Amino acid sequence: MGILEQPVSCLKGVGEKRQEYLRRMGIETLKDLIYYFPREHEDRSCSYSIAQLPHGQRAGTRAVVTGSARTRRLRRGMTLTRVPISDGTARGYAVWFNNPYTARHLRINGEYEFFGRVDRFMGEVQIQNPQVTKAKDRAGDGRGRLVPVYPKHGKLESRDFERMIAKALELAAGKVDDIFPARFREQYGLEEINKCLKNIHFPLDMASYNRARYRLVFEEFFLLQLGLLMIKREVKGKREGISFKEVPEEGRFMDGLPYRLTGAQMRAWSEIKEDMEKGSVMNRLLQGDVGSGKTVVAALALLKAAANGYQGALMVPTEVLAEQHYLTLTGMLSGFDLRLELLSGSCTAGQRKEIYGRLKDGDIDIIIGTHSLIQEGLEFARLGLVITDEQHRFGVRQRAALVSKGANPDILVMTATPIPRSLALILYGDLDLSIIDEMPPGRKRVETYVIGPGKRDSAYGFVEKQLKEGRQAYVVCPLIEESEVVEARSASEVYQELAGQYFKGYRLKLLHGRISSQAKEEVMRDFREGRIDLLVSTTVIEVGVDVPNANIIVVENAERFGLAQLHQLRGRVGRGESQSYCILINGSGSRASYERLKVMADSNDGFYISEMDLKLRGPGDFFGTRQHGLPELGIARLPDDMKTLRAAQSTALSLAEDPNFLNDSSWSQARRELERFFGREGWQSGVI
Secondary structure, three states: OOHHHOEHHHOOOOOHHHHHHHHHOOOOEHHHHHOOOOOEEEEOOOEEOHHHOOOOOEEEEEEEEOOOOEEEEEEOOEEEEEEEEEOOOOEEEEEEEOOOHHHHOOOOOOEEEEEEEEEEEOOEEEEEEEEEEEHHHHOOOOOOOEEEEOOOEOOEOHHHHHHHHHHHHHHHOOOOOOOOOHHHHHHHOOOOHHHHHHHHHOOOOHHHHHHHHHHHHHHHHHHHHHHHHHHHHHHHHOOEOOOOOOOHHHHHHHHOOOOOOOHHHHHHHHHHHHHHOOOEOOEEEEEEOOOOOHHHHHHHHHHHHHHOOOEEEEEOOOHHHHHHHHHHHHHHOOOOOOOEEEEOOOOOHHHHHHHHHHHHHOOOOEEEEOHHHHOOOOOOOOEEEEEEEOHHHOOHHHHHHHHOOOOOOEEEEEEOOOOOHHHHHHHOOOOEEEEEOOOOOOOOOOEEEEEOHHHHHHHHHHHHHHHHOOOEEEEEOOEOOOOOOOOOOEHHHHHHHHHHHHOOOOOEEEEOOOOOHHHHHHHHHHHHOOOOOEEEEOHHHOOOOOOOOEEEEEEOOHHHOOHHHHHHHHOOOOOOOOOOEEEEEOOOOOHHHHHHHHHHHHOOOHHHHHHHHHHHHOHHHHOOHHHHOOOOOOOOOOOOOHHHHHHHHHHHHHHHOOOOHHHOHHHHHHHHHHHHHHOHHHHHHOOO
């Protein structure tokens, strides 16, 4: 076992409790710890006298402790600890809230560095919740004065991580193998990995930090793009696919539609059709905004497969969506002699057995289902096309499990979550991309309003007006039940309030993820068939629910949702002929939240909204890459690092053109890292 694989317990000061805290964060080895990067660095190179400390800023001073710490209780659950300090120019106080412990370690007449937010209260200088270091500890440590700041986790403070990582780097100094050969680093201006790891944590100056960060961001993007490119090449080059023939049913289907396909739909279908008629496996992403008409394109692909004598499978994340797709496709394909079937978790054992048998015997042409489609024992006679809808709800293994039930079937991945092209390059770099970026004619814009909590009564008055006109409504909440940790209105609380106060005499129901699948199905069926006027729900209705009569949605505590998610929720309305509305209640009342939510009021363009969401929140929150079965980004940030992404992509593309370059011994570490990065199973499966 190399030094990097040693457990963190080998470090002095890391006992069982601290080891457990780290384990919960996914940090178990020295390598994990070293690759836990700081979120920022504080520049402590400039130290002020107490008299000159800038009000309202984070700043540092070197001072002597002149008296004992005193703690007093401000109110229940809140204490204030004050320590008097002086540097000869003025006197001040180091102040901690709910932390009497740090002050206990300060020695009277001891000299320390204090760094924290400066406040002047009634003429008194205070440094609030300061980081404290013995003055002599910083002298000559060779780290410079850029101090790393790590996210706090449980009882582990930034300073704890700083100490542990400094020790880990000492033990691992010069022992981290570089994935890049020296000639490659020189060609692309990349620093050696051991130097980078030291400078990403403890740089001497910002130039050192920037060089280290560029190298590590480049490496992350390079591995991700190289892996996806090689998997894509593997799928297209070595795996012989099905050459579907053009069939007259395609033209009959389009001629029978009560509308003409949009130009974007025709373009997407042309790309899918061309892929299906090639001899290699199709691996394509169909991306389109809510209501852009992806389902009709999917129906065409399924029809083409079935008319060629193959079976098609459509896998979706929820039973509600599976049933909806089954009903929609049954209607669309009713003019053709096809056998469609629905398979979901609520099927009885007898129904499942019958469906399994018919699938194996080839008596089912198209099957629509949830994760039930990837259960053991389910076999297809001749699976030719696999479609997954709302792909971000599935991971690598789930898609691979369904694909493995056929002999190299074509793969079509669909998502109604508009993904910025920059992020799509990362999440779906192994797929060819088709985009439906045009809405069907006649679809009305959903009018969207952002209001504060003071206008809630007016909002629900407007909802009642819609109900009186025979419409239906959604009210969405971020929580199922009240929480002591999160300040937000729960679905249970809102349901009780609406039923007892605003909407007496109307038919209300509560829907959330904790009720059984069967109960969920019954509620959605009742809502779809008009037996419920108002549905109070969590985000379980985010994807795919189609009720044309529902024309208004209210989102409580909208500030707690991402913009992309709010756009998905808004997509639940605007599906009928009447004007639809979306009301976003900014529960925090803050101006910053209002400005962010105003993006929703200003635009109905999902791609624009997703770009704004990416800028405001970053890709980690956009929807965790782990859900896609892809490795998470540790240090790279979009859109800030787009230039580096393009450089890494270009480099990876040029290397991937040589199928044997990884067999070169100088790239052996890169191959090992690729397997670790993607997971050996995902890397070898050829399906991401």
